[in-house]
Amino acid sequence: MIEVDLAQSSVRALNARLHQPTAQTNQLYWQVLNPNGAHAIAVGLTQPLQIEIKGHAGYYCGGMNAAATVIVDGHAGTGVAENIMSGIVRVRGNASQSAAASGRGGLVVIEGNAGARCGISMKGVTIVVGGSVGHMSAFMGQTGVLVVCGDAGPNLGDSLYEAEIFVAGTVASLGADCTETDMTASDAERVAGLLGRAGIKADAARFRHYGSARRLYNFRVDHTAEY
Amino acid sequence: MCGIVGLFFKRGAATEKLGPLLSGMLGQMSERGPDSAGFALYGEAAPDGAFKATLHAPDRGYDWAAFEVELGGVFPLAAPARHYGNHAVFTLDRAPSPLFDWLDAHHPEVGVFGFGEHIEVYKDVGSPDAVAQRFGLERRSGTHGLGHTRMATESAVTTEHSHPFSTGPDLCLVHNGSLSNYNRVRQSLRREGIRFVTDNDTEVAAGYLTWRLHQGMALDRALEAALADLDGFYTFAVGTGNGFAILRDPIACKPAVLAETEDWVAMATEYRAIATLPNASAAEIWEPQPATVYCWRRQ
Structure with missing residues (x-):
C-alpha cells in the first residue's frame, strides 16, 4: 500500500501520481492521510486503483472517476463523485450538496446523509444513500437509479426525465412531474441487489418507487429517438 | 464566492486562543475572497x-x-x-x-x-492574511469572533464595503451571497431610524436584525423573521455580545459547515477552515439545514 500524506504533499502532486499507473500496475492500493477538507482529491482516475482517504474531504472528491474505487473515511464536501463515469465512490460519513452530480455510470454510496441536490442531473449513475437526502434530489435526473434508505427532502425528482428513485422513508414533497409508480417484485429485487452491492442493510420491501410522469413541457418518451 | 468563518467559545472569560485560531481559519478562506477581508472580535x-x-x-x-x-x-x-x-x-x-x-x-x-x-470591528482591502496581520489579529483575545473574506459581486471593493457589518450595539453580521430586495428593505429601515453608510446589501441585513433586536426580539426570532423579509441567497453568520447564530436561505445555495465540541462552536464556508482548529477531528460536524436558525448563547 502506498501512503500519501497531504500534510507533506500537495493535492496536485497526489493526483499526478494517481494518474501515472497503467492498466498493468501493481500500485493498486493507496491511502491518503490528513485530507483536512482539501478539494479535488483523487479526481479523474482511469485505472482500477483503490484509494482510501482517511478523514474529511473537500469539494469534488472522486470527480470524473472511471474504474477506480475511492473511499472517504469521513465526510465529503460539495460535489463528491461529480460526473463519475464508472467505478465506485464511497463516503462513510455524510456528503454535502450535489453528490454524484451529472454522474454517467458507476456506483456512489453515501453511508450517512447526503445534502441538497443529491444526484442532480444524473445520467446513468447508481446512487445508494444509507441515510436521508436533502431538497431537490435527482433534479432533472435523466437516467440511473437513486436509492434512499432514509427520508427525502422537498421537491424530490423535480423535472425528472427517466431516472428512477426508490425511497424507504418519507418524502417531504415531490417536485414537478415526479410521481409515485408501482413497486413491483422485480423492482424490489433490483433494490435488494443494489443495497447488496452498496453493502448497506435495509429491507427492500419497504421502498417506494418514484419516476417521471412524462407530462412536463414537451417531453414525450415515445419520441425519445428524435430528441 | 466569499468565505465566512466564526468561532464561539461557549463559556469562560476572553481567551488568547481566539485571535490565532480565527486568523488561521480566515487564511484558509483566502481563495474564496482575496480582495478584502475583515473580522469582528468580542473581547473584554x-x-x-x-x-x-x-x-x-x-x-x-x-x-x-x-x-x-x-x-x-x-x-x-x-x-x-x-x-x-x-x-x-x-x-x-x-x-x-x-x-x-x-x-x-x-x-x-x-x-x-x-x-x-464588547465588539471591535476591523476590515480593509487586501488579502485575508495581510488584513489579519495589519490589525494584529494573532495577538487578540476574546470570547468569540467572526471573519469574512470577500470576492465582491454586488458593490465596490472598498474598506467600507468589506464585511463584517455592524449596525447596532454589539451586533455584527457576515454574509456569503447576495440579497435582491435590499433597496426596499433599506428604505423602510431608514424610516425606522436605522443608519446606513453604504449601498451594500449585507449592511441592510445587519440593519434589519438591529431593528428586530431593538423591537425586543431574541436573536433566533429575529432571524426567523428575516427568512420572511429578506429575499436572496445567503449564508449569514451573526454575532451579539453573548450570542452566535447561523442562517442559510431556503434554497441553501451558499455553503456552510458547522462543528461543535464541548468547548466551542465553529462555522465556516468550507471544512478546511475548521480543520485548522485543535480537536477538530473530535468535533461533531454537520451541514446546517436550509431555512433553519442555529443559535448559541454563552453560559
Missing part, C-alpha cells in the same frame, strides 16, 4: 456604562493622537485609545448617538465600523 467588556467604538479613517497614517485630544475634549474617554493604522478603538462613557452626530459634523472622514460593550 468596556467599563460599566461605557462602550467601545471602532473608528476608521481613510489613510493609514491618520493622526489618531490629535483626534483623541479633540474627541476627549467633547466626550469623556473611559480608557486610552488603541490605534491600528487606519482603525482606532475609543472607549466612551456616553451613549453612542451623540458621537455619530459629532463625527458627521466635525470629522466626516471618520466612520464607525462597530460599537458596543
Whole structure:
C-alpha cells in the first residue's frame, strides 16, 4: 500500500501520481492521510486503483472517476463523485450538496446523509444513500437509479426525465412531474441487489418507487429517438 | 464566492486562543475572497456604562493622537485609545448617538465600523492574511469572533464595503451571497431610524436584525423573521455580545459547515477552515439545514 500524506504533499502532486499507473500496475492500493477538507482529491482516475482517504474531504472528491474505487473515511464536501463515469465512490460519513452530480455510470454510496441536490442531473449513475437526502434530489435526473434508505427532502425528482428513485422513508414533497409508480417484485429485487452491492442493510420491501410522469413541457418518451 | 468563518467559545472569560485560531481559519478562506477581508472580535467588556467604538479613517497614517485630544475634549474617554493604522478603538462613557452626530459634523472622514460593550470591528482591502496581520489579529483575545473574506459581486471593493457589518450595539453580521430586495428593505429601515453608510446589501441585513433586536426580539426570532423579509441567497453568520447564530436561505445555495465540541462552536464556508482548529477531528460536524436558525448563547 502506498501512503500519501497531504500534510507533506500537495493535492496536485497526489493526483499526478494517481494518474501515472497503467492498466498493468501493481500500485493498486493507496491511502491518503490528513485530507483536512482539501478539494479535488483523487479526481479523474482511469485505472482500477483503490484509494482510501482517511478523514474529511473537500469539494469534488472522486470527480470524473472511471474504474477506480475511492473511499472517504469521513465526510465529503460539495460535489463528491461529480460526473463519475464508472467505478465506485464511497463516503462513510455524510456528503454535502450535489453528490454524484451529472454522474454517467458507476456506483456512489453515501453511508450517512447526503445534502441538497443529491444526484442532480444524473445520467446513468447508481446512487445508494444509507441515510436521508436533502431538497431537490435527482433534479432533472435523466437516467440511473437513486436509492434512499432514509427520508427525502422537498421537491424530490423535480423535472425528472427517466431516472428512477426508490425511497424507504418519507418524502417531504415531490417536485414537478415526479410521481409515485408501482413497486413491483422485480423492482424490489433490483433494490435488494443494489443495497447488496452498496453493502448497506435495509429491507427492500419497504421502498417506494418514484419516476417521471412524462407530462412536463414537451417531453414525450415515445419520441425519445428524435430528441 | 466569499468565505465566512466564526468561532464561539461557549463559556469562560476572553481567551488568547481566539485571535490565532480565527486568523488561521480566515487564511484558509483566502481563495474564496482575496480582495478584502475583515473580522469582528468580542473581547473584554468596556467599563460599566461605557462602550467601545471602532473608528476608521481613510489613510493609514491618520493622526489618531490629535483626534483623541479633540474627541476627549467633547466626550469623556473611559480608557486610552488603541490605534491600528487606519482603525482606532475609543472607549466612551456616553451613549453612542451623540458621537455619530459629532463625527458627521466635525470629522466626516471618520466612520464607525462597530460599537458596543464588547465588539471591535476591523476590515480593509487586501488579502485575508495581510488584513489579519495589519490589525494584529494573532495577538487578540476574546470570547468569540467572526471573519469574512470577500470576492465582491454586488458593490465596490472598498474598506467600507468589506464585511463584517455592524449596525447596532454589539451586533455584527457576515454574509456569503447576495440579497435582491435590499433597496426596499433599506428604505423602510431608514424610516425606522436605522443608519446606513453604504449601498451594500449585507449592511441592510445587519440593519434589519438591529431593528428586530431593538423591537425586543431574541436573536433566533429575529432571524426567523428575516427568512420572511429578506429575499436572496445567503449564508449569514451573526454575532451579539453573548450570542452566535447561523442562517442559510431556503434554497441553501451558499455553503456552510458547522462543528461543535464541548468547548466551542465553529462555522465556516468550507471544512478546511475548521480543520485548522485543535480537536477538530473530535468535533461533531454537520451541514446546517436550509431555512433553519442555529443559535448559541454563552453560559
